[in-house]
Amino acid sequence: MNSFLTIAMPKGRIFEEAVELLRKANFQLPPEFDDSRKLILEVEEENLRFILAKPMDVVTYVEHGVADIGxxxxxxxxxxxxxxxxxLDLKISACYLAVAGLPDTTLSDVAPRVASKYPNVASGYFREQGEQVEIIKLNGSIELAPLIGLAELIVDIVSTGQTLKENGLVEYARIADVTSRLVANPVSYRIKEQRITEIVERLTPVIESLKR
Structure with a gap:
């Protein structure tokens, strides 16, 4: 029986960019890998098993050990x-977390409302600024919140800024730069350190070459 190393991967754009990165590092991933609708994919040639998950769930799978890395x-x-x-910082899917809202937004003396699917990041940022705010958690279409009066500000991922612009919003503050990272379960890292280190070593020169 093959001893698979299990990798949790986010669906969507990050998956596509990560697969391209792995191929450049000479991991032999079959062509059908790109179009498969399966949620678990095994690549016997590399002794790798991939779990495809929602981006927010990847670290949960890794933390609980159902995936060795992610x-x-x-x-x-x-x-x-x-x-x-x-x-490892894979340097892919670069974007950033930002505070945005309608132009000339004036915050009320009472706790302003901030909508985000990142409530912990949002509350932490405003706490550091000495601002007391009410956080409203949303799971999508965050840009709607200021347009319909649900919140005065939003905290969301920004890539090109086009979505903000198209919805008449402006950026007020940049919170943190974001790229995709390779993460590992602590126990898996101890038990399978050699295999995990090998993956890091194969990916590192590819990432360095992309930065040039």
């Missing part, structure tokens, strides 16, 4: 604060 956005790690090792 690829997670720094935004998720800041929000979730899971017990995982951060091994």
């Amino acid at each position: 690829i997670a956005g720094k935004d998720v790690m800041l929000e979730e604060e899971r017990d995982v090792y951060e091994l």
